[in-house]
Amino acid sequence: MELTEVFGSNVFNDKVMKERLPKEIYKALKETIEKGTPLRPDVADVVANAMKDWAIEKGATHYTHWFQPLTGITAEKHDSFISPAGDGSVILEFSGKQLIQGEPDASSFPSGGLRATFEARGYTAWDCTSPAFLKTDENGNVTFTIPTAFYSYNGEALDKKTPLLRSMSAVSKQALRVLRALKNATSMKVTATVGPEQEYFLVDKELYLERIDLMLTGRTMFGAPAPKGQELEDQYFGAIKDRVSDYMQDLNTELWKMGIMSKTQHNEVAPAQYEMAPIFATTNIATDHNQLVMETMQKVAFRHDLVCLLHEKPYAGINGSGKHNNWSLSTDDGINLLEPGNTPGENVQFLLFVSALLKAVDTHADILRATCAHAGNDHRLGANEAPPAIISIFMGEDLTEILEKISKGQKVSARGKQFVNVGVDTLPDIPKDNTDRNRTSPFAFTGNKFEFRTVGSAQSIAGPNVALNTIAAEALDEIATRLEKAKDKNAEAAAIIRETYKKHSRVIFNGNNYSEEWMKEAEKRGLPNVGNSVDALKAFVTDKALKLFQKYEVLSHKELHSRYDIYVEHYAKQINIEALTAIDMVKKQFLPAAIEYATFLADSIDSFKSVSVSAPVQVDLVKKLGSLLASSYKTLAKLEGAAAKAQAIADTVKKAESYRDNVVTAMQALRADIDALEMLVPRDMWPVPNYTDLLFKL
Numbered sequence: 001m002e003l004t005e006v007f008g009s010n011v012f013n014d015k016v017m018k019e020r021l022p023k024e025i026y027k028a029l030k031e032t033i034e035k036g037t038p039l040r041p042d043v044a045d046v047v048a049n050a051m052k053d054w055a056i057e058k059g060a061t062h063y064t065h066w067f068q069p070l071t072g073i074t075a076e077k078h079d080s081f082i083s084p085a086g087d088g089s090v091i092l093e094f095s096g097k098q099l100i101q102g103e104p105d106a107s108s109f110p111s112g113g114l115r116a117t118f119e120a121r122g123y124t125a126w127d128c129t130s131p132a133f134l135k136t137d138e139n140g141n142v143t144f145t146i147p148t149a150f151y152s153y154n155g156e157a158l159d160k161k162t163p164l165l166r167s168m169s170a171v172s173k174q175a176l177r178v179l180r181a182l183k184n185a186t187s188m189k190v191t192a193t194v195g196p197e198q199e200y201f202l203v204d205k206e207l208y209l210e211r212i213d214l215m216l217t218g219r220t221m222f223g224a225p226a227p228k229g230q231e232l233e234d235q236y237f238g239a240i241k242d243r244v245s246d247y248m249q250d251l252n253t254e255l256w257k258m259g260i261m262s263k264t265q266h267n268e269v270a271p272a273q274y275e276m277a278p279i280f281a282t283t284n285i286a287t288d289h290n291q292l293v294m295e296t297m298q299k300v301a302f303r304h305d306l307v308c309l310l311h312e313k314p315y316a317g318i319n320g321s322g323k324h325n326n327w328s329l330s331t332d333d334g335i336n337l338l339e340p341g342n343t344p345g346e347n348v349q350f351l352l353f354v355s356a357l358l359k360a361v362d363t364h365a366d367i368l369r370a371t372c373a374h375a376g377n378d379h380r381l382g383a384n385e386a387p388p389a390i391i392s393i394f395m396g397e398d399l400t401e402i403l404e405k406i407s408k409g410q411k412v413s414a415r416g417k418q419f420v421n422v423g424v425d426t427l428p429d430i431p432k433d434n435t436d437r438n439r440t441s442p443f444a445f446t447g448n449k450f451e452f453r454t455v456g457s458a459q460s461i462a463g464p465n466v467a468l469n470t471i472a473a474e475a476l477d478e479i480a481t482r483l484e485k486a487k488d489k490n491a492e493a494a495a496i497i498r499e500t501y502k503k504h505s506r507v508i509f510n511g512n513n514y515s516e517e518w519m520k521e522a523e524k525r526g527l528p529n530v531g532n533s534v535d536a537l538k539a540f541v542t543d544k545a546l547k548l549f550q551k552y553e554v555l556s557h558k559e560l561h562s563r564y565d566i567y568v569e570h571y572a573k574q575i576n577i578e579a580l581t582a583i584d585m586v587k588k589q590f591l592p593a594a595i596e597y598a599t600f601l602a603d604s605i606d607s608f609k610s611v612s613v614s615a616p617v618q619v620d621l622v623k624k625l626g627s628l629l630a631s632s633y634k635t636l637a638k639l640e641g642a643a644a645k646a647q648a649i650a651d652t653v654k655k656a657e658s659y660r661d662n663v664v665t666a667m668q669a670l671r672a673d674i675d676a677l678e679m680l681v682p683r684d685m686w687p688v689p690n691y692t693d694l695l696f697k698l
C-alpha cells in the first residue's frame with residue numbers, strides 16, 4: 001500500500017464519516033464535534049451502527065471505551081459486538097447508547113478519595129473530538145477503540161482527559177475575548193495545539209530480560225559506567241543503524257495507520273537514544289496520540305527483539321529522556337496567535353499573547369513545575385541534566401529587546417530599521433526565525449510556539465497542557481477585561497505590554513540555564529527552584545492553584561486534592577518498588593557473585609601457596625573485595641531499614657518525604673558500593689549485562 005493509503009486507514013475519520021453517514025447525520029455530528037452541541041440519540045444510533053459496520057469490515061470483533069485514568073497510562077476493557085438473536089445464534093450490534101456512555105467496573109483505579117466503595121463505579125463518555133480508531137496487533141486482533149472521558153457518579157473527573165477538555169474551552173473563550181477586543185470578528189474558536197517530541201532508548205530484549213531493575217523500574221539501578229559514553233557526540237543525528245531503522249519504519253507504519261502524523265526521527269545524544277516528533281495537533285488529540293505513541297513504541301520494539309525504554313533516566317552518567325511539549329494557540333481560521341505578523345496590528349496581537357504567557361509562566365511557575373513532578377523526572381530536574389528545575393523563559397535576544405524598549409517607552413528598532421514609537425501602531429517587524437535556539441531553557445520561545453521542555457519522557461502530556469491552557473486563560477482573561485474597558489485600545493495594549501514586562505520579565509533568561517551563575521541569579525530574582533517531586537507537587541494545593549483551577553472550571557478543589565494525594569502516593573510506591581528491587585538484586589545476584597569471585601581468589605592463593613609461590617595480586621584483590629563486600633552489606637542493611645521505616649508511616653506526605661530523604665539516599669550509597677564491586681569482578685562472573693552491553697550491543 002502507498003503511504004497516503006496507509007495513513008489513517010484505521011481511523012474513523014472525517015473522510016470515512018462523510019462516505020458512510022447520511023448527509024443530515026454527518027452534519028449533525030460535525031456540529032457536535034466543532035461546536036459542542038448536544039448529540040441527538042437518533043444521530044448517535046446511526047453513527048454507532050456505521051462505526052460497527054466499518055470496524056467489522058476491517059476485522060474488529062470487539063469495541064472498547066478507551067480512557068486515561070490517573071495512573072498516567074491508558075485503560076481499556078473490551079466488549080464484543082455479539083448479542084443473542086434468540087435462536088441460539090448471535091447478531092452483531094452496537095447502539096448509540098453503547099457508543100456514548102460506558103460503565104466499566106473500574107473501581108481499582110486511583111481516585112484519591114473521589115469515590116467511596118459504594119459508588120465505586122466510574123463512567124466513560126465518548127469524546128467525539130478525538131476520532132475513534134482501530135487498534136490492531138501482530139496476530140490480526142482488531143479492536144474498535146473509542147476515546148472517552150472517565151468520571152465518577154457525581155461527575156468528578158477521574159481521568160486526565162476531562163480537565164484537558166475543560167482547559168481547552170477556558171483558553172478558547174478568553175483568547176477569543178482578546179481577539180474581539182482587538183476587532184477580530186471572524187475567528188470563532190481558538191485551539192491550543194501541541195507537538196510533543198518523544199525521546200526514548202532501545203535495548204536488546206535478551207539483555208533487558210536479564211535485568212530485573214529494567215523490567216520492574218524501567219531504569220538501571222546499578223551499573224558502572226561503560227568506558228565510552230556520549231562524549232564523542234557521535235550518536236546525535238548519526239546514521240541510523242539498520243536494525244533501528246527497521247524498527248522505526250515499522251513503528252511509523254503502525255502510527256500512520258492510526259492517523260498519527262509521525263514526522264521526524266533521529267538519533268539522540270546518548271548512545272542507544274532516539275527521538276520521534278509528530279506534526280502538532282489539538283492538545284486533546286495530541287495527548288491521545290502521545291499515549292498511543294508510547295504504547296506502540298513499546299509494542300513494536302518487542303516484535304524486533306528490542307525493548308523501548310521510556311523512563312526519564314534509564315542510565316546514570318548519560319543523558320536522560322524528556323518530552324518537548326511545543327505549545328501554541330491557533331484560531332479556526334488559521335491564525336497562529338504566537339506567530340509574529342507582518343503588520344503592526346498583527347504584532348500588537350502577537351505581543352499581547354506573548355505578554356500573556358510571560359505573566360502566566362511567572363505567576364504559575366510552581367504549577368508548571370508540579371505538572372512534571374514524578375520520581376523518574378527527579379533524575380533530570382535539579383540533577384545534572386536538562387533542563388533545571390527553575391522555570392524560566394527563553395525569549396531570544398531580539399524579542400527581549402523589543403519588549404524591553406517598549407517597556408521603557410524607547411524607540412524600537414529591529415533589523416536596522418528605526419521606528420519612532422511608543423504607541424503600538426508603529427511596531428516594527430518582528431524577526432520570524434528565532435534561530436538563536438537555547439537548548440538549556442525549560443520554556444523556550446521558538447519563533448511561533450513555546451517549547452516546554454521540563455516534561456518527562458514517560459509521563460502523559462495531559463497535565464502540563466491542562467496547566468498551560470489554564471494559566472494562559474487567566475492571563476488572557478485579565479488582558480481582555482482591560483482592553484474591553486479601554487477607549488483607546490492601542491494605548492491600552494501598549495500599557496499592558498509595558499506593565500507586564502516590567503512586572504514579569506524576571507522570568508526571562510536567555511543565557512545558559514545549567515550554569516552556577518544562573519542558579520544564584522534565579523535565587524536573587526526570587527524564582528522558585530524545587531529539586532524534588534514531593535515538594536514540587538505541593539503547588540497543586542496552594543490557595544493560588546485552587547482558586548485558579550476552580551475559577552476556570554478546570555478542576556474543583558476536591559479534584560485537585562485527589563490528584564495531589566494520588567501523585568504523592570505514587571511517588572512513594574515507585575521508590576518503594578525501586579528499594580525492593582535493589583535489595584533483591586544485591587542479595588540474590590551481586591553479593592553471591594562477589595563472594596564467588598572472592599572464594600575463587602582465596603582458593604587461588606592456597607593453590608599458589610601449595611607450590612610455594614606468593615600471590616600478591618590475588619591477596620590485594622581479595623582484600624579490596626572483602627572491604628567492598630562488608631561495606632555493601634552495611635549499606636544494604638541501611639536501605640532495608642529505611643524502606644521498612646518509610647513503609648510503616650501512615651501519613652501519605654510524610655511517607656513520601658521519608659522515601660525521598662532516607663530511601664533514595666540509601667539506594668545511592670548502595671549503588672556506589674555495588675558499582676565498585678562490578679569494576680573488580682570478571683565480566684563472566686557478573687550476573688547481569690553491563691553498561692557496555694546495554695548501550696552498545698544494538
Ligand code: ADP
Pocket residue numbers: 193194195196197277278279280281326327328329336446448449
Ligand atoms: P525543532 O524544535 O526540533 O526544530 P520543529 O520546529 O519542526 O522542530 O517543531 C517541533 C514540534 O513542534 C513538531 O512536533 C511540530 O509539529 C510542533 N509545532 C510546530 N508548530 C506548532 C504550533 N503552531 N503549535 C504546536 N506545535 C507546533
Ligand code: MG
Pocket residue numbers: 197324451
Ligand atoms: Mg524542539
